[in-house]
Amino acid sequence: MSVSSWISSLLTLPFAVANEPLARHTTMRLGGPAVMWIEPQTEAELVSFLELNQKVGAPLYVLGGGSNVIPTDEGWSGAVLHLGKGFEQSRVEERVLIAGGGAFLPKLTHFALENQLGNFEWACGIPGSVGGSVWGNAGARGFNGQGFEGRDAATDFAGCIAFDRRGVRHELHKDDVDFSYRRSSLGELIVTEARFTLKPLSANGTLKHKEGVRQLLEVRRKTQPANAASAGCIWKNPKVEGCVSAGALVEQCGLKGQNCGPARVSEVHANFIVNTGGANGAQVRELAQYVEEEVEDQTGIKLEREARFW
Numbered sequence: 001m002s003v004s005s006w007i008s009s010l011l012t013l014p015f016a017v018a019n020e021p022l023a024r025h026t027t028m029r030l031g032g033p034a035v036m037w038i039e040p041q042t043e044a045e046l047v048s049f050l051e052l053n054q055k056v057g058a059p060l061y062v063l064g065g066g067s068n069v070i071p072t073d074e075g076w077s078g079a080v081l082h083l084g085k086g087f088e089q090s091r092v093e094e095r096v097l098i099a100g101g102g103a104f105l106p107k108l109t110h111f112a113l114e115n116q117l118g119n120f121e122w123a124c125g126i127p128g129s130v131g132g133s134v135w136g137n138a139g140a141r142g143f144n145g146q147g148f149e150g151r152d153a154a155t156d157f158a159g160c161i162a163f164d165r166r167g168v169r170h171e172l173h174k175d176d177v178d179f180s181y182r183r184s185s186l187g188e189l190i191v192t193e194a195r196f197t198l199k200p201l202s203a204n205g206t207l208k209h210k211e212g213v214r215q216l217l218e219v220r221r222k223t224q225p226a227n228a229a230s231a232g233c234i235w236k237n238p239k240v241e242g243c244v245s246a247g248a249l250v251e252q253c254g255l256k257g258q259n260c261g262p263a264r265v266s267e268v269h270a271n272f273i274v275n276t277g278g279a280n281g282a283q284v285r286e287l288a289q290y291v292e293e294e295v296e297d298q299t300g301i302k303l304e305r306e307a308r309f310w
């Protein structure tokens with residue numbers, strides 16, 4: 001099938017748009033156009049797209065909140081699938097939070113607390129979707145009622161619904177998915193819903209957990225460039241003895257404030273590259289590569305990327 005007939009066939013879907021700028025959909029505010037932007041609102045719409053796309057075999061990229069990706073300036077020559085608002089619905093059944101794959105993590109933390117469920121506080125400052133965050137096992141400092149501790153999407157994960165690229169629906173139990181640091185075994189699967197078993201709280205406990213959220217957000221405001229356009233942490237923390245974090249390593253190497261045009265290593269947190277206005281993907285790539293080479297030259301440590309340069 002030619003590209004033009006592929007586009008015409010996808011454009012028969014009412015939720016498909018041609019030539020959508022990805023910069024509108026990434027927190028770093030950059031990226032060229034996607035040839036096709038697909039935004040289904042229901043499982044049936046998702047399946048109709050996947051079945052059609054499967055016949056053509058066109059390249060497919062799944063984009064959630066766009067908060068951990070750096071697309072190229074040329075954009076994407078295939079279809080970008082983004083779960084629409086119909087996938088943002090969440091509900092609670094006893095102590096289980098059932099969240100749509102498109103739900104926004106910070107909103108979900110508050111939703112859980114409104115339902116007197118705690119332990120989802122780790123997600124309060126992560127501007128990603130449930131689907132992207134389960135897929136990449138996002139994590140951060142959380143609150144357990146007594147104190148603060150590291151948690152991630154895997155910690156209270158109970159299962160999920162995911163579709164494969166042929167449009168087949170899978171109901172996965174927690175034991176079906178392997179998680180490790182910022183990684184899951186979900187591969188090509190598209191996560192449309194996830195379940196988390198949380199901690200039931202009393203009214204007083206809820207207030208305590210809300211205070212935990214306030215403190216977590218305050219720490220973020222002080223230690224991260226929360227208001228700047230970024231893609232979160234660019235590098236994973238190296239598993240090397242004596243190395244506290246990737247950010248500390250980049251800072252020790254004197255690379256805070258280094259820039260390539262308007263792309264700059266944040267002065268607030270050296271694991272963030274910020275778009276100070278009009279940066280493009282090539283500049284972010286060049287800067288990231290420069291930092292990696294400098295860190296390796298100075299320390300011998302090879303930084304591994306967490307953000308997806310796509």
Ligand SMILES: Cc1cc2nc3c(=O)[nH]c(=O)nc-3n(C[C@H](O)[C@H](O)[C@H](O)COP(=O)(O)OP(=O)(O)OC[C@H]3O[C@@H](n4cnc5c(N)ncnc54)[C@H](O)[C@@H]3O)c2cc1C
Nearest residue numbers: 064065066067068128129131132133135138139140191232
């Ligand atoms: C200010 C800021 C702070 C951040 N803080 C943290 C933090 O504390 N901890 C942390 O872990 N991350 C953090 N991040 C990074 C980012 O928010 C997380 O990685 C988040 O989980 C990414 O989710 P997303 O929906 O935006 O995914 P995207 O960036 O859209 O995509 C990331 C990956 O997930 C895949 N994906 C997206 N949706 C789906 C889906 N439905 N099914 C299957 N695969 C999918 C994509 O194909 C891609 O490979 C931060 C980012 C910013 C900008």
